[in-house]
Amino acid sequence: MTNPDPYLRGHGDTRYRVSHYDLKLTYKVAANRLEEKAQLYVEIAEATNRIDVDLHGLRVSKVFLDGRPAKYRHRGQRVSVDVGDRVPGNRFLLEFRVSGKPGPVPGVHGTAGWEELTDGSMVGSQPHGAPSWFPCNDDAADKATYRIEVTTEPEYHVVANGTLTDSTRSGATTTWTYVMDRPMAPYLATVQIGPYQTQRRRASVPVEVVHPQGLDVGRGTAFERQGEMVDLFCDLFGPYPFAEYRAVIVDDDLEIPLEAQGLSTFGRNLVEPEWENERLVAHELAHQWFGNSVTGQQLKDIWLHEGFACYTEWLWSDHRRKRGDGASVQERAAEHHAALGPTPEGSTLADPGMEAMFDDWVYKRGALTLHAIRALVGDSAFFDLLRSWTQEHAGATVSTDDFEAHCLRWAGSAGDQMDALLDAWLHRSEVPELPEVSDRG
Numbered sequence: 324m325t326n327p328d329p330y331l332r333g334h335g336d337t338r339y340r341v342s343h344y345d346l347k348l349t350y351k352v353a354a355n356r357l358e359e360k361a362q363l364y365v366e367i368a369e370a371t372n373r374i375d376v377d378l379h380g381l382r383v384s385k386v387f388l389d390g391r392p393a394k395y396r397h398r399g400q401r402v403s404v405d406v407g408d409r410v411p412g413n414r415f416l417l418e419f420r421v422s423g424k425p426g427p428v429p430g431v432h433g434t435a436g437w438e439e440l441t442d443g444s445m446v447g448s449q450p451h452g453a454p455s456w457f458p459c460n461d462d463a464a465d466k467a468t469y470r471i472e473v474t475t476e477p478e479y480h481v482v483a484n485g486t487l488t489d490s491t492r493s494g495a496t497t498t499w500t501y502v503m504d505r506p507m508a509p510y511l512a513t514v515q516i517g518p519y520q521t522q523r524r525r526a527s528v529p530v531e532v533v534h535p536q537g538l539d540v541g542r543g544t545a546f547e548r549q550g551e552m553v554d555l556f557c558d559l560f561g562p563y564p565f566a567e568y569r570a571v572i573v574d575d576d577l578e579i580p581l582e583a584q585g586l587s588t589f590g591r592n593l594v595e596p597e598w599e600n601e602r603l604v605a606h607e608l609a610h611q612w613f614g615n616s617v618t619g620q621q622l623k624d625i626w627l628h629e630g631f632a633c634y635t636e637w638l639w640s641d642h643r644r645k646r647g648d649g650a651s652v653q654e655r656a657a658e659h660h661a662a663l664g665p666t667p668e669g670s671t672l673a674d675p676g677m678e679a680m681f682d683d684w685v686y687k688r689g690a691l692t693l694h695a696i697r698a699l700v701g702d703s704a705f706f707d708l709l710r711s712w713t714q715e716h717a718g719a720t721v722s723t724d725d726f727e728a729h730c731l732r733w734a735g736s737a738g739d740q741m742d743a744l745l746d747a748w749l750h751r752s753e754v755p756e757l758p759e760v761s762d763r764g
């Protein structure tokens with residue numbers, strides 16, 4: 324068994340790790356035609372003579388190992404590469420030549436990955452879509468650095484993860500180069516291509532709203548306070564984990580927004596200044612700390628992403644309230660606690676099951692768990708606990724066990740109560756009583 328995540332069968336391979344991806348894409352927008360050269364810097368983790376690389380729907384024409392042609396077999400979603408007899412610690416460079424018309428990968432929760440837009444394309448890969456556009460070890464715990472180069476028609480603006488290091492027009496194409504120098508899980512890698520403009524926001528880190536030409540994303544929209552949000556979350560959760568943040572608004576409507584490392588993608592249907600939209604703007608930004616920098620080792624740990632991002636919505640609501648418009652955290656907690664039923668049979672928050680992992684109760688029970696911890700330890704210790712969590716595990720992966728151990732360290736003399744609290748919220752079905760946190764006005 325080489326698959327690392329029981330919720331994601333057929334993805335990932337524990338026999339190797341990738342330290343860096345160098346992806347060179349040439350893309351024709353109208354034809355949705357991709358030509359790609361992908362280099363994977365591989366290190367062997369378990370003795371083997373063969374490794375599996377994930378790739379869906381694209382054709383492999385050549386594979387090179389340290390510059391020499393390698394034997395491989397592409398079946399379904401796996402490219403099995405003959406690597407010779409290898410022992411842990413062996414390193415080599417794998418290069419793939421890939422082409423085709425990329426499209427999303429079907430799954431239990433719908434499709435994910437590369438998606439054509441009315442004019443352009445986008446990638447939203449959580450949880451299983453990364454193989455739709457590059458050969459990868461599709462395991463969230465196998466984080467790597469990335470260089471993503473995209474060559475396309477000059478009328479399009481390209482966004483990928485990280486810092487834009489170059490954008491050069493040459494004849495009938497423009498080449499955009501982005502570098503992500505912090506460890507990134509494959510599902511958080513993305514490319515966004517469209518006829519976009521950019522708008523800067525004042526904040527302590529570079530913040531950009533990328534939007535279709537002619538669409539107003541400024542004053543009086545859900546994105547007006549994107550910069551202020553970044554600064555508030557830096558205060559609450561610790562330093563922003565990456566070099567910059569971008570909110571990309573595509574010209575199509577999207578059912579849900581999606582997080583990627585260093586950016587989030589929204590549909591144009593989320594621009595109106597309603598709470599339901601603004602809470603999603605806050606939610607996706609929160610994933611930069613909880614999910615992208617500090618990533619669940621396995622999908623069963625998804626509440627470490629979604630519970631925290633949902634709680635952040637309530638914290639933003641509380642911040643708005645102090646400016647005269649919004650509900651307090653306690654009011655939000657009470658509203659969702661009242662609507663929360665017992666955890667479905669066979670599920671717990673710590674292991675909801677693959678089918679339930681994106682169910683609303685995971686988000687709300689996760690947020691209420693954080694509220695209960697806050698009620699037990701008090702505001703000052705609670706936010707110290709969150710900040711030390713994001714600092715100690717920045718760029719790494721974590722489990723629910725790690726979070727429980729972290730909370731017990733911060734519980735001081737309330738260790739027994741913390742233990743009981745975590746057990747009740749994370750491992751049992753019944754909904755514990757509503758935790759009370761006093762509003763500070």
Ligand SMILES: [Zn+2]
Pocket residue numbers: 606610628629632
């Ligand atoms: Zn989320």
